Amino acid sequence: MKKLRMLPGRVVKNILRGGMSWVNSHPKLRQYVMAITQRLGLYTVVRVIYSRLEGAPYQPRSRKTSGLTSADLSPRARQIYTDLKATLELKRRKNG
């Protein structure tokens, strides 16, 4: 284990890449590995590692709501947004 830790990161990465590539080239083995990692609850972790090694970003699920801009709105939503702004502006003027 100590020896493994002493290896440079890129060597470990290359070993992992090689291993994954070999598994990848054996479809049945790969499906078996996928099934096992899913059963063990490790699929997400493995997928993240795999994606990182392959350079493909893995995005976890998240909700959209915050960080929206008016460019993200459908025409109907934009109309509501415009009405909201207009009503607020009217109120502001009324209140001086």
Place this chain on the structure above:
Amino acid sequence: MRIVIDMQGAQSISRFRGIGRYSLALALAMSRNAGEHEIWLALNGAFPESIPGIRQAFDGLIPQERIRIFEVAAPVTEVERANRWRICASEKIREFFLQQLKPDVVLVSSLFEGYADNAVTSVGAFAAQQLTAVILYDLIPLLNQKNYLTNEAQRDYYLRKVESLKKADLLLAISEATQSEAITSLQAAQNQVVNISAAVDERFRSIALSKERIHQLRSHYGFARKMVMYAPGGFDQRKNFEGLISAYSMLSAALRADHQLVIVGNMNVDKHDYLIKLSKRAGLDRDELILTGYISDEELVEFYNLATLFVFSSKHEGFGLPVLEAMACGTPVIGSNCTSIPEVIGLPDALFDPFSPQDIAEKMARALGDQSFRDKLRAHGLSQAKSFTWDGCAIQAIDALEKLVQAKRSALASTDNSGTVPELIQAITDIDDAGKPTDSDLVTVADCVAFNTGRITPRQLLLDISEIVQRDAKSGIQRVVRSLLREFIENPPQDMEVRPIYFDGMRYKYANTFTAAFTGRQPRGETDEVVDFCQDDIYLALDLNAHLTDKVHDIHMRLQCCGIRLYFIVYDILLVQHPEWWPKGTSVIFEAWLRSISEVATGLFCISEAVAEEVRAWLKQNPPQRLSGPRVSSFHLGADVENSLPSKGIPEGAQAVLDALNVNPSFLMVGTIEPRKGHAQALAAFELLWEQGIAVNLVIVGKRGWLVDKLIDRLSQHPELNRRLFWLEGISDEFLEKVYAACTCLLVASEGEGFGLPLIEAAQHNKPIIARDIPVLREVAGEHAFYFKGRSPKDLADTITFWLALNRKGAHPKSEGMHYLTWQESALQLKKQLGFDVAHKGRKC
């Protein structure tokens, strides 16, 4: 009567607690006992992870269309003061949403929500006329404010909820004690609060544990003696650990030597240390008190069944669910004589004064030392537990709601109860005491209101054509996309609006510009607007957009949660079955897409039953992380070339080629030159035939693909090229028609296909077919092709020789009469699988 149940109690942080179980179990029981009433569920979209489970729980009980999602202007956690305006706006948005469902009454499963998550509850914040009932679990913080409402934010939050509670038309209390507390502390009218009680699910029952299992539990949790159990269901002061531990220390040495006190439930380190300190102070040995920490529900049932005695020393409960759970498991139970606990236990002899350790100790001593008393407690507990059922709770709840609606109907009949969006906008802009909204708040609110209110226009059938909008690669898939798109636009399903859409890298947009060019009609808008997704819309991905997976997966997840049905066409899954047939890395992208769609799709439409079978097998080996997988079905592609928008053009020298093909029997291969298509085997087979002096031509129509460099070299430098070997690269559909006519037989040597359109094209030209014996080709061609096996050149050469002999006798299988669909019929099949009522039939060549 339409009852809309706000299910946030089963979605929020509470879903991990008794409130969550109660909310779900009661709503399920109400659905089972609804009779002529309609049950609708309102779910908060801010808890997407809870939605699939709730949908599945109600599957078959209520139509999925009655499960409606609403969005709130998150973040709206009450603990953050900065969220105040968004909370107030969201309360109005939610009430407006509920109003749009036209309920006779709204039932709020849990009002005291949203302090630390994005749950939003209120009564009378917008829809003051709306009849609202609330499940009331307890008012313990209100009655013990010094202990429970210790900080200002908590206090403000709780008291605001109490004000909402007071506006409710009906409170459904979970015990007589809570009912009584509500009447007293809220000054509610007697008939305004009804006890509907509570129940436990069927998991809590008497079970026999094996010796091995008992040994496992004992060694894992460190108890060796008989168990005196307490499952407090929380660790606040009222749970009375002090009284219980003190009482336990008063037991005789003999009883203590025979038993251990086991406190079950999750607790933090501070609580753990506190209880250890308490036990030390009471003079208990370290091994006399066992603290299990978190245990699973299954283990909880086992603990109840193992316990010699269950002691419930709490001083204040809304109901006291652990008491009922223990009794249902046949555990002898003693408990406090205050609040709701006596009505749950139902046996005065089993009660003690929780404020007197001496009284608790005496009752424990009696129960532990007297077998006949324990037998009595056990028998009574089992019988008493049977009187608490979810169906009973539901019937009482529905009865109370019926009475409420009947009583208020005449008063409400004259009131206009339907709010409008302008009214909502006015109400939101009238929020004065919660700070000012930012522009981002207004955007979020507008987005929520638009989603929640839905459209007046018909539902949308959204056809995702993200790939073809960017570029038409003229691939087989894109030919399908074009053909189906045209059919759907020309003949939209009834009451649906067909809208082609695409992903622009940030969001989905209507493909207005593309559609105008495609149909030759006026564009629907000046620009491609952002898609207005609404519940009940249908999304169908016609294109294969594997490269977009990472960007669209979360959007698809959200759409799925929001009740939009998502369907994908699966052309084949060869990339995961045979990644070696494609350039390195291609299969990774495809597999990510397949995994993504298997997680979000309502259904996968495969272009043949063979592909559907393969997808089902793949899903079995790679189960998606969801409660139930997508429905997998198949449809067939159309094959009427005239409706495939064929390309035109005859190249120079075409006639010379056609003339050459007419000289000898010519075998035609159609499709991109790629490893799976079997071109290498075919070329080698024909070289053998030519060596044997057999006069035959091999005609390859198809573009150069990938991983075929050597083969391309062989083809382009072949001595028979343009003599007996012809390679026609990138020819138009018009010229292909003529090539078909000039050839003798279609050769399909492919080792993997999604459908096999050239088989039908050959049949339309009355050309015989030689095909590799694989399921999909058999599915398409049936008895109308001559099949071969084997991968060696000789296997195929022998097949062709044999076929030529059959052909000379006219005994080869004929392609005439092969069944196929037009694109119109193909689209009809697809529409049927989308749930539209259509009839379709195939035709014969």
